Amino acid sequence: MDMLVRSWLCIPALKEGLEQKIVQSTADIVLLDLEDSIPIHKKSLAREKLLKLDRSIWHQCNLAVRINAPSKPEGIRDLVFLMDNNIVPKYLVVPKVESSGELRVLGELMSAAGGRTQCFGIVETLKGLRRIDAIINESMNLHGLILGSADLSSEISFRISKAALMQIKCEMALAALSVGLKVIDTPCFNLRCETRLKDEIESAKSLGYSGKIAIHPSQVALINKLFSPSQEELDRAEAIFACLESPELPTAIASIDGDMIGPPFAVLAEKLLATQQMVINKKT
Template identity: 60%
Template sequence: MNTMTRSWLCMPASQKHMERKIIESSADIVLLDLEDSVPMCKKQFAREQLLALDPSIRGRCNLAIRVNTLAKSEGIRDLVFLLDHNIIPEYLIIPKVESSGELRVLNELTCATGQRVKTFAIIETLKGLRCIDSIINERTSLRGLILGSADISSEINFKIAERALIQIKCDIAIAAHSMGLMVIDSPCFKLNNDKALRSEIEIAKEFGYSGKIAIHPSQVELINKLFTPTATELKKARAIIKCLEASEPLTAISSLDGEMLGPPFEVMARRLLAINESLSKFNRKPA
């Protein structure tokens, strides 16, 4: 992982003053959207806005671009436009993925131009959820999955089906982790509600999500904070490793503060320390 993926601030590629907002953002990744937030009459304008971006911004900020679904012509137009103009973001986000064929088309187009891009597939339909095994096996450029809660909830009910989403969130996480992929949580649609945002993040972390989409700049700070290991968590991780390394040679089991420890605990502890080490490389002082 060469980019931190805690917070992904989504903004329409068609909006005004986009360059200034990108530079001012404290998000790990700025996600420029060509899909749902851009009306059909503004699709080409949004593409041209990307072309007009100061090239230095791509070097100073980590950018992702969400194209339209590759199952429709607008998505293919997006992709051809990006490739023709050599607009290669850190990540390319593909919405409403329902088959491995869509990722295969992406790979063929990028290979034909001699370009490769890291891809995230959004799972946001029931069909995509049912076909998730074939999607994650198309590993040519896939780096992770993103849960799209709004669209998938609309197929279940007319409101965000929170209880149903717990199971869906778990299923997507298990699929991603089984192939060594990252997994990113959908946005919290309740603006100015830190309690709701915090609750969603804590649930996502329990399932191993490494980040979350933000739909407003005010959400970024809390997302970054909660997806960053705390000093207490890191202290315990170091203690777990030290305790297990000091255990008797005939056993890989030990205990710490009344809790039995074994090899899986060491794996989780080292993973937490690795996250902290990665953060330190991005100008965050490690705990």
Template identity: 35%
Template sequence: MSPTTLPAVGGAWMVTPAVATTRFDRARTCGAAVTLVDLEDSVAPHDKDAARELAADFFATASPAGPLAGVRMNSLLTREGIQDLLALADYASRPPLVLVPKVESARDIEIAATALDRDGHAPQIWALIETPRAIENAASILRAPRLAGALFGAADYALLTGGARTWEALLHARSVLANSAAAAGVAVVDSPYFDLDNLDGLRREAELAKALGYVGKTAVHPSQVPVINEAFRPSEEELAHARAVVAARQKNGASITSVDGRMIGAPFYAAAVALTQRADLTSDRTGSEGVRP
């Protein structure tokens, strides 16, 4: 995945339970770049069959002008996950994006792709990386041929390690995942922030995730979406500097130049090009610069 494709999934990812149909419209209109209807953690075991049926309606009524629609299925290691694959493959309106939880090997992505790729339809397949084994195998998982990107799952990871859900405690796992994603050329999206009343904490964590190379963050409530989008939106200062770097390099053609008294080499120029391309692409999609407002 090239940097210019990242804005399509950059910013907030909104997750809504498949059984909470009254929340569908709000999830679609809250400004998220991606809206995931959830079949996994937010659905009780006795509601799984109903959730699969309701998720089918979610995609049947999705608007092409709205956010990218996706589904978080159940783990492939469970009966529910296998039933999800069979159901998703037979939907009249098949989801353009499928998030596979508890991924621990590249084979998981291959299995999902084999089941879902049919009749010319090949959804984006994303891996939810949320176990210590997945972090150990991140480099190979993120090189799976059909993988579009990965999400970090802080809650399950912290549970399995016995650690805290603080930024400091999870920094190693986040850094490993960000590095593996960059090496594989795919996007990576950060875990939700679970304190719904602490928007300042959410903003801080989103900004730190962006600094690591994450392109977005999952939201568990619509009130979090504007904060996440703002954190991942390039600021006017960042864009102005990036455009100045691009202009300076194009003007003198040298591999090393300077802008505002700072030396600019090839990596800085490449980063500036990627930033301006993402901003321009998102401007075309939203009508304004930056990630979705």
């Protein structure tokens, strides 16, 4: 069954009160970070912190773990730690993905360990962008892609312009969606400007993105709201079904408010209603 992936609240694994923050979060997924937010000399402490979490939390909550890059020693240590301690997060987030081989090995390891973890790869390097087609077509157990704009900016040594970032987002979305993968937007790093967060969400949603990384709990509510179908969208979806299913319709084509509709519109309407049902199920 598909799952909501609108909001991913990123929390450092060393955060004080970690267990309480997980339970209280309204994000669809809580992303426990072992990578960028953890200093190199505290990586082992971060892993120990995850080991101290109540085991029931791994089953009751939608948790993701962002490991260090599997091409680095700390990434290998992260994987060994997870498997040795039988920690099975629902999602494994893999940073700096640059080849299908990395994800293929991870998929084989997870399968061998009997895990049900779904992988999300972060595309955040120029090499990863250039190899995105190979990555998505040859990787096992890949469920989606996440865009990482901060590392991209640091690699090219200047802040990516809005126009260039939109082009990158579009190309990444087209690639992922063409093979049925989810695609998740990069964080909004401005914690004070809600207008900027709103603009980023709306532009990503218009390109087919399913969700966005949140770097502060205050961003979660707006992300959840705007990545959920609006009442206007739901009303139109219902109208499309009612119109196309009418026994009086002579063909599979009809019109609503002057707009022609047909079978493809019914497919989109069905997806919107299915997403809304998941939103309702989560609330109950």
